[in-house]
Amino acid sequence: MRTDHSDMTHYELLVLAVSLELAAAKWKVALHDGRRDNPAVHTVAEPQAASRLQAVLTLIGQHKEKWALPANVRVVVSYEAGQDAFWIFRALQARGIECHVVDPGSIPVERHKRRAKTDRLDAVKLVINLRAWLRGERGRTRVIRVPSPQDEASRHLMRDRGQLQKEVLQHRDRMRKLLVTLGCWDEVDSRKFAGRLARGELRCHDGAPLPVELHERLVRECARLTLAEQQLAALEKTRQSSLPEPARERIAHLTRLSGTGPVGGSRLALQLFWRQFTNRCQVGACVGLAPQPYDSGESQVDQGISKTGQPTGACAAHRDGGPGSATNP
Incomplete structure (x- = not known):
């Protein structure tokens, strides 16, 4: 009975931990089963996202066989939150693989002024912290909550609105500063500004017309401003109705x-x-x-x-x- 209990405990604790250090050109994959000193580290550099993810799954399968792990051994994958967002998390979850996305700022690092930092070392540190987190050491890293696909998609509405508002202010501020360089203090926020600019009514401080190059640049800025304002108005009309x-x-x-x-x-x-x-x-x-x-x-x-x-x-x-x-x- 004691031997069976020990075997069951060992089986429950047996976990194949996998960490991904993501980059545009290649991924570093670190794998560790808890029974060896150092994790195995590999590089996958397939050009397409689906094929690169499949290469990671192939590595997991190969190390299961190489390390004589059970076919149904628990596999846990982790990677740092970043520009790849959560598509890897959802793809692995759809294949029945447990995955966690961690906060990069929560991973402890050495405080030496000069320390070695490579993708390989980052992948190794991430998989070691993952194993510690699975053992219950929650202070080793912080796992973030992953939004649903709909919640993630809905965020684009307010983010796009904020970006368009920012672009409108940038275009107006840029035109205002360009005119100030020639002593022209006309108000660019007025709806009549574009018409006055097209008719050539804007003047420098001494009454001279604007230089041709500056006039053409202001016309282009007005066109971009008009486009941003139109997109912002269209977004405001459909913002509430497009939400779930x-x-x-x-x-x-x-x-x-x-x-x-x-x-x-x-x-x-x-x-x-x-x-x-x-x-x-x-x-x-x-x-x-x-x-x-x-x-x-x-x-x-x-x-x-x-x-x-x-x-x-x-x-x-x-x-x-x-x-x-x-x-x-």
């Missing part, structure tokens, strides 16, 4: 709060509250409003809030009078 019903319900609940309008409610619902929070501390930590005390030896300093997490959610919380808006340093 759960998102509209979340926005409706948030807009009942004092000081939260439709835009602020949409930003909070799509960027922040697709997650499930159990207390207010989790909300504060997610938007970077958690305190960061420094208490070491005789030194005690209040460093303010962390300002990490979701910047858009934090901006909306501050703008709408949310928690910490009056105390943020």
Whole structure:
């Protein structure tokens, strides 16, 4: 009985941990089963995403056979959150492989001024931290929550809106500064500005017409400004109707709060509250409003809030009078 229990415990703890160090040209794949000193590290450099992912699955199958692992051994894959987002997570989950996406800033690193850093070393460190996390050492790394495909797609609405607003302000500011160089202080925010520019009514400080090159550049800037304004107006018309019903319900609940309008409610619902929070501390930590005390030896300093997490959610919380808006340093 004792031997059977020991064998069962060993089987339950047997895990093939895999880490992916992602890059555009190639991936580093580190594999470790917990029974050897150093993990195996390989490089996959297939040109297409599907073939590169299949190469990773092939490596997993080969090491199962090479290390005499059971066919149904638990396989856990991890990679750092980055520009590849969550398609790898969903592809592996669809194939029945457990996958975790980790916060890059939560991985401990050496504090030497000069330290070796390569993709190979990063992959090895990631797989070692993954095994420690699976053993229950939650402080070794932090796993992030992955949104559903619909929640991730809905975020593009508010992000595109913010980008278009930024482009509109940039075009206007650029035209204003170009005119100021010649002493022309005409208001570029007026709807009549484009017509006056087309008719050649703008003048320098001495009454001379604008140089031809500057005039042509301003015309091109006006055309780009008009396009951005048209896209922004079209997005505003379809913003609410294009959202799924759960998102509209979340926005409706948030807009009942004092000081939260439709835009602020949409930003909070799509960027922040697709997650499930159990207390207010989790909300504060997610938007970077958690305190960061420094208490070491005789030194005690209040460093303010962390300002990490979701910047858009934090901006909306501050703008709408949310928690910490009056105390943020």
